[in-house]
Amino acid sequence: MADTATRTMIRTRGHRFQALFGNRPSSGTRHxxxxxxxxxxLAALLVVxxxxxxxxxxxxxxxxxMLGR
Incomplete structure (x- = not known):
């Protein structure tokens, strides 16, 4: 019984996180x-x-x- 309650809490938190930060586009791409x-x-930090x-x-x-092709 406790295992089910734990899973429900984790699932609820996940839904709250998605509601706060929004969903990614369904295609999974970014501009x-x-x-x-x-x-x-990050690239600048690694260079330094x-x-x-x-x-x-x-x-x-x-x-x-490659992008110029």
Whole structure:
């Protein structure tokens, strides 16, 4: 009986979380600018921490070429 009550509480909290923060689009995609805004701070932190500016430039150029097709 207690196991069922615990599952119900967890499920209720999940529904509350979805109600607060909304659902993602059903297709599961984001706008490219939103994705870029999410990734850039982490990328900048990794560049500073690991000093990998050359690797970042190489990857960015290859992504640019891929998107330019």
């Amino acid at each position: 490219p600018l939103v994705a870029t805004a999410m990734v850039l701070p 921490v690991f000093g990998g500016w050359d690797a970042v430039v190489t990857q960015a150029s290859s992504v640019g070429v």
